[in-house]
Amino acid sequence: MVAGKKTKKTHESINNRLALVMKSGKFTLGHKTVLKSLRSSKGKLIIISNNCPPLCKSEIEYYAMLAKVGVHHYNGNNVDLGTACGKYFRVSCLSIIDPGDSDIIKSIPGDQ
């Protein structure tokens, strides 16, 4: 799995797709609700920031493995992810329940 340096272009496209999801889709922000969405099998894609605490990260990844849901490791910290969501607070993890008009679910796990 070559992570390498994520090109600026793909990073921006993730941000664009996230913005579209925020506008038109359903999502939840935060560790507690991410786990809740995974347990109820509502979450379709999980995005985790790069400075999410390792225990939380592992827990979410394990739940996602059980639920067979893709996890995307966002190339930025929780401040950046919060900004990408258009919020004025930090977001360490978020779960996309309904992508709305966005094609984030089809395109992003493929990139990973």
Place this chain on the structure above:
Amino acid sequence: MVKFLKPNKAVIVLQGRYSGRKAVIVRSFDDGTRDRPYGHCLVAGIKKYPSKVIKKDSAKKTAKKSRVKCFIKVVNYRHLMPTRYTLDVDLKDVVAPDCLQSKDKKVTAAKETKKRFEERFKTGKNRWFFTKLRF
């Protein structure tokens, strides 16, 4: 998007008196009930793990060391850690939601699950389930 909190799933209880104990989901109530408006499930778990049996042990000692003490509990999903393991022991007829209402029903259900757990332990399958979680 696969539901994984299903019957026969092995879980670890995280909170309460039985925290750190392994249990198996017998029945799950995803949308809750009127008394418990949250997702919860009925689990049957191990209160006291069986001890380590060595080759030197006599038959009497092996029998004593292989005893399993069980508990039956209704637990919120939030207080469980699901694992990738399953334990297909048929407990549906033994453990029912109403068996927690009276003490003697609970005791008979626990005794029956104890029997089933012990016979599963003796076959040597599902070894992970019967080993104590070290933490």
